[in-house]
Every structure is written in C-alpha cells, then in structure tokens.
Amino acid sequence: MAASVEYKLSPHPWASNAPSSNLDFFPSTGGKRRSGSETDSDDEDNIPPDWRSLYHPRLEVEPAVKDPRDEATSDAWVRRHPALVRLTGKHPFNSEPPLPRLMSHGFITPAPLHYVRNHGAVPKADWSTWTVEVTGLVKRPARLTMEQLVTGFEAVELPVTLVCAGNRRKEQNMVQQTVGFNWGAAGVSTSVWRGARLRDVLRRCGIMPSKGGALNVCFEGAEDLPGGGGSKYGTSITRQWALDPSRDIMLAYMQNGEPLLPDHGFPVRAIIPGCIGGRMVKWVKRIIVTTAESDNYYHYKDNRVLPSHVDAELANADEGLSTHESYTEERSKQSG
Known part of the structure; x- marks a missing residue:
C-alpha cells in the first residue's frame, strides 16, 4: 500500500478568511474510500501523488502585493503578482503573465502567475461562513459548508489546463475586430486542482432522473455584475457531463496545494476539464439542476x-x- 502523503499548507495571505488551522485538507483514508462516497474508481489506494516534490521549486515566486493601481477600486484589498500584464486597465482585473515567464515555469503554473479573467470586483469570502446551495431538481436540497465539502466527500486532485476563450484575440482583432479585448498568447495556465467531485455532490443530493427533466446543471457565482441589467455570473453544463465519472468535474478548493487565491475563486470554484475557462465559475454559491440550460446573460449572450x-x-x-x-x-x- 502506498504511503500517506503529507502536505504543509503555506500561510494564507488573507488570514481572517483562511481555513481553520485545524481543518485537515488531506484527511488520511487509510488507502480506502471514505464511507458514503459515490465513486466509480477501482483504485483502492486513492491517495494523491506527491506532485509538489516534482514541481515545488518552479512554483516559488516573489510574493504578491497590493498594487497601487487597485487603490481606487473595490479590489484594493487583493494582493496580486507585480509581473502580471494588465489587459483592461484598472478594473475589472484581467491579466496574463509575460509569456517567457509563463514558459520558464514549465508544466505547472504558480498560482500568483496564473492568468485572471474577472468580470467585476472580487467577492470577499470567509471560509467559515461560505456555503454552496444545491437546489432545483434534486430530492435532498442542501446548503453545504466548506468543511462539509472537504471532509464529507472523497477528494480528487489532478492537473487541469485552463484557457481563456479569448486567448490570442489580439491577433484575431488585427484581422477582424471583435467585441472582446486584446489577449496575448499567455491566457493559458495549468494548476493542480483539488476538490470534491461534482457527481458525488449531485448524487448525495439525489439528482432526479433525466426523464423527470433534470437535464442541465447550472452554476451561479457570488459577484454582482452589470451584464443583462445586473446579474451574477452563471453558466451550465449538461447532466450527462456532470455525472460522467471520466470528466473529473470538481468543486475545487485548492490550487497547487494551497487554498485558492481570491482572483481564482476563493473559497470554491468549478473546474471542468476540457471546457473554456468561462465555464469554470468562480466563487460558486449555487448549483441548480434544471430542465433547460442556463439563461444567465453570461452564458446566453457573452460566451x-x-x-x-x-x-x-x-x-x-x-x-x-x-x-x-x-x-x-x-x-x-x-x-x-
């Protein structure tokens, strides 16, 4: 049996919002599945690999700071890496790392250098009070705390590459102008994400049969945005995708072995391998099982x-x- 892997979390830069120090992000399962977990995995030694020993040296970067350019915005409290290239001025924050810097770190991108696509101000979140509501066409609606997501569901951890659908749009705009701003070639990053499987959460809440109309799973974030006259950021995926064990769709609460940074969805976000970044809703507050796909402005009009x-x-x-x-x-x- 493989030995248990122990990770040490670095101090979170937002101490008042960080997870409790006594919360075990890597609970020992003794090489067995957690009781009650819904999984199709045949691997009895479901223990995460020690990927940090391979990539940790390349993940070390100078600390993020409070940027003076954010002082007059709602993001004044957020620390950001000074090397990030801002693409839309001060606010909302949209940035990518310098391409040579991104490439120099190899396969895994340090979280502070991961590209950022925000549509508005970053929500201030508190781990201890944050909840994710699961509602709609489910038999057992729930409001899950972060501790329940971490300790109540078997965790999955794997590297996933995120890419903004506008990556290299600067070149596209040179050929034919679009409604989007100029992204360079560095709107792509890879991190090791850890979280609870979406399918486990949906099955725990008793997702209703597809014959009953439960055909889509909608995600809704926490931020207040101007799109469509005022809305949350939202999108959806099909039921088939949400319940497919091969897709490894997760509600992620860790990035590269540490709690998510505010720009990347602290405390929890959707990670949907194989989709554009615009489908991976940050600061997830609600998951709604519905008959129709999301009618959210950012799903229906923007993306x-x-x-x-x-x-x-x-x-x-x-x-x-x-x-x-x-x-x-x-x-x-x-x-x-």
Missing part, C-alpha cells in the same frame, strides 16, 4: 461562438435575430 457572418455590429444589435438565434439558424442551415 457564444457565433457563425462567421455575425460581426460585432450584428452581435450587439437590439433588433433582428439574437446572437443565440442567429447561431441556431446558421447551424440549422448547415445541417439541412
């Missing part, structure tokens, strides 16, 4: 791949087809 005939003017037009309708119509023509 859409549109056919080639839809330019920025048409996409923003108030009359005629909506962007979603034009997308559907174009797909219908192509398939017909």
Whole structure:
C-alpha cells in the first residue's frame, strides 16, 4: 500500500478568511474510500501523488502585493503578482503573465502567475461562513459548508489546463475586430486542482432522473455584475457531463496545494476539464439542476461562438435575430 502523503499548507495571505488551522485538507483514508462516497474508481489506494516534490521549486515566486493601481477600486484589498500584464486597465482585473515567464515555469503554473479573467470586483469570502446551495431538481436540497465539502466527500486532485476563450484575440482583432479585448498568447495556465467531485455532490443530493427533466446543471457565482441589467455570473453544463465519472468535474478548493487565491475563486470554484475557462465559475454559491440550460446573460449572450457572418455590429444589435438565434439558424442551415 502506498504511503500517506503529507502536505504543509503555506500561510494564507488573507488570514481572517483562511481555513481553520485545524481543518485537515488531506484527511488520511487509510488507502480506502471514505464511507458514503459515490465513486466509480477501482483504485483502492486513492491517495494523491506527491506532485509538489516534482514541481515545488518552479512554483516559488516573489510574493504578491497590493498594487497601487487597485487603490481606487473595490479590489484594493487583493494582493496580486507585480509581473502580471494588465489587459483592461484598472478594473475589472484581467491579466496574463509575460509569456517567457509563463514558459520558464514549465508544466505547472504558480498560482500568483496564473492568468485572471474577472468580470467585476472580487467577492470577499470567509471560509467559515461560505456555503454552496444545491437546489432545483434534486430530492435532498442542501446548503453545504466548506468543511462539509472537504471532509464529507472523497477528494480528487489532478492537473487541469485552463484557457481563456479569448486567448490570442489580439491577433484575431488585427484581422477582424471583435467585441472582446486584446489577449496575448499567455491566457493559458495549468494548476493542480483539488476538490470534491461534482457527481458525488449531485448524487448525495439525489439528482432526479433525466426523464423527470433534470437535464442541465447550472452554476451561479457570488459577484454582482452589470451584464443583462445586473446579474451574477452563471453558466451550465449538461447532466450527462456532470455525472460522467471520466470528466473529473470538481468543486475545487485548492490550487497547487494551497487554498485558492481570491482572483481564482476563493473559497470554491468549478473546474471542468476540457471546457473554456468561462465555464469554470468562480466563487460558486449555487448549483441548480434544471430542465433547460442556463439563461444567465453570461452564458446566453457573452460566451457564444457565433457563425462567421455575425460581426460585432450584428452581435450587439437590439433588433433582428439574437446572437443565440442567429447561431441556431446558421447551424440549422448547415445541417439541412
């Protein structure tokens, strides 16, 4: 049997919001599954590899700081790495690391240098009071605390690459102007994420059958945003994806062996391997099982791949087809 791996958490820079020091992020399972865990894993030694021994030297970077450029914004309390390249001015914070710096760290990107895509101010979160509500078409709605997510569900830990859908948009804008701002080539980063499997959470709450209409799983964040006249950031995935054990979709609470940084969703975010970063909702507050896909502005309007005939003017037009309708119509023509 493999030996248990012990990790030591570095002090969290937001001490008042950090997890309790007596909370065991890596509870020993004795090489066996935690009682009540919903998993299809055949690995009885479900113990995380000691990846930090391989990558830790490359993860060491100079400390993040309070940037003077944030002083007049709602993010004045957030510490950020000074090397990050700001793409949208002061606020909201959208940045990528210098490409040579990103490449120099190899496969695993240090959390302070991970690219950031924010739509508004970073929510101030407290680990001890944060909850994730699971509601909608479930038999046992729940409001889970962070401690319950950590200790009540078997954890999965694996490296996942996140990429912004706008990565290298600067080059695209040089060919044809889009409605998005200029990303360089460094809007991509890889971290080792640890969290509870989404499928375990949904099965614990008793997700209803697909025949009963439980076809989509929606995520909603905590921030207040201007999109659509005012909304939370939200999106959705299909039930099939959410319950697929091979996809390793998780509610992540650790990044590279430490609690999430505020810019990356502290205390909990969705990690959906194989999807664009825009699907991986940060600061998750609600998970809603529904019949239809999310009608959130940022899912329905903002993060859409549109056919080639839809330019920025048409996409923003108030009359005629909506962007979603034009997308559907174009797909219908192509398939017909």
